[in-house]
Amino acid sequence: MLRVQLPEVLAKQGSMVAFQGQMDFDYEGAGGLGKLLKKAVTGEGASLMRVRGQGVLYLADNADDVHLFYLENEGITVNGRNLLAFQPQMTWDIQRVQGAGVAAGGLFNTTVTGTGWVAVTTHGTPVLLDVARMPTFVDGQAAVCWLSLIHI
Template sequence: MRTTFQDLGERESADAFSLQNAQLLKVELRDVTIQAKLGSMVAYQGDVSFEHAGMGGVGRFMKKALTGEGQRLMKVSGTGEVFLADTAQYVHLVHLEDDQLTVSGESLLAFDDGIDWDVERVKGASGVMGAGLFNTILKGTGWVALLTDGTPMVLDVASAPTFADAQAVVAWSAGVQTSLKTEFKAKNLIGRGSGETLQMAFSGAGWVLVQPSEGRPTVPTDGSGGGLGGLLGQ
């Protein structure tokens, strides 16, 4: 049989997390457990098990329920390889070394299970509701896989006053402080309209990752469908 698949084979890596291409992540489960976005598994090889990942405490459960931040997660463990993706979005890897990363919940694909996480409101957003105003804080050492809708850019926060649409912000590093800026004069000029009068302001030392999109529409699921969502339930 003739094919054109010669360059599409699996790519080997010494790292537990590695990109097979720009939109597909491979995780080597060498006695490693990860947490991944529920429904993001597209293939696996070996003896791999999947289970629902709990919220890890009442406090985090209540924050998620009240804010809507974060994704339903699954724990993946065993011996083998698991391949993860989400609607052909681009995948980017960050390795934390006793460090901190703040991520929009929709942009979080997977992370080492040993990394601690919590949900936090953007500074200055008290009494304000909206997408992007609650984010997931990841702390510790290990791999984190992020998703972007399109090719993102990294902005150096220390180089100039930096502002972005909250829905376009993917993640930012430790050392970056956030606040909110409201610009009513820009009501009909920025992004999709009046929703972008609320902007995030960044200061300090570090970087912010911004995607060329305000995010893809979220399709709600009740866990009753096919695939792992149906198997693992809520």
């Protein structure tokens, strides 16, 4: 479970477990026609809600483990179903996974960029791969996230 001290956060729709304080929950659209079309065509991208207010918000998704990443002008590529929450000053988009073929099972993922916290879920303890040592290949259905080569 993730504990978020508000004033604001973008979170996966349906992930609110509890909250204490005063909060407003609003559907967060795709953020433009381009993202809406990408989401419709690819099936990728989490359905998001924007939560604003004062207090503490508790988020979870199917009792999955929650992992926090702090990015500093960086990007993280996440399978949309594993994206739990991120800070509102960060930007997100749906992008094609480089080198992925149709047989890989997932040609598109969600990329979150900027500076701030990102919460990602996994079903069980993830395996961390050291990709600097040798070429690395991962099944598109098994990959949860990786740092992008995007520096802003």
